[in-house]
Amino acid sequence: MSDSFATLIPDARAFLSELAQNNSREWFLDNKTRYDSHLKRPAELLLEQGAADLGKLTGHPVKTKLFRPHRDVRFSKDKTPYHQHLHMLWTTDTGGRQPIGWFFGIGLDYISIGAGLMGFEKDTLTQWRLAIDGPHGPEFAETIEQLKSNGFRIADPELKRVPSPYDKDHPRGELLKRKSLSAWRDYAEALDAPTQALQETFKDLSPLTKQLRTLT
Secondary structure (H helix, E strand, C coil): CCCCCCCCHHHHHHHHHHHHHCCCCCHHHHHHHHHHHHHHHHHHHHHHHHHHHHHHHHHEEEEEEEECEEEECCCCCCCCCCCCEEEEEEECCCCCCEEEEEEEEEEECCCCEEEEEEECCHHHHHHHHHHHHHHHHHHHHHHHHHHHCCEECCCCCCCCCCCCCCCCCCCHHHHHHHCCCEEEEECCCCCCCCHHHHHHHHHHHHHHHHHHHCCC
């Protein structure tokens, strides 16, 4: 069976490629009808489909967000008004401190699907360090290594040093240096079946998100 969203990535890249050459308000307004029909509306429908799938997978309510195309240029040297990517977000709220994020990004040179916490809030960070220092630390370490061995990309820790009061030679010091944790599967080529890729990747990321939920 063909994927209902099979044309979303090539359509998005075609539009974004032209936008990269004409990144101006005038060009975007002239092509807004195309943006709405070829990118925005299909993305909104994919968000709806993904929300239904995630609801079944996680057992929790799901909220969706399509990131706006406009850039905030107030504090940027780059004054081009529009992003050259299409980003989608689902959040599962378990009633705790911080919802888990699930992501889908389409750019001119990348396609990425991921999940996790892009930044630990203060209380979550405290719980993270307690968990890593405690009996759940080895479980997190094992899950992260398993994801890496399966081709997932995980960014390096944000801190250069193990934070106090933990010993600099702590056996899980690299994890204690983290202020966020998300894992990503990158695709070198366009996806003919993005719906299936989202379902499979989100399922593969479930062990990580279930562990992260214990922090929030």
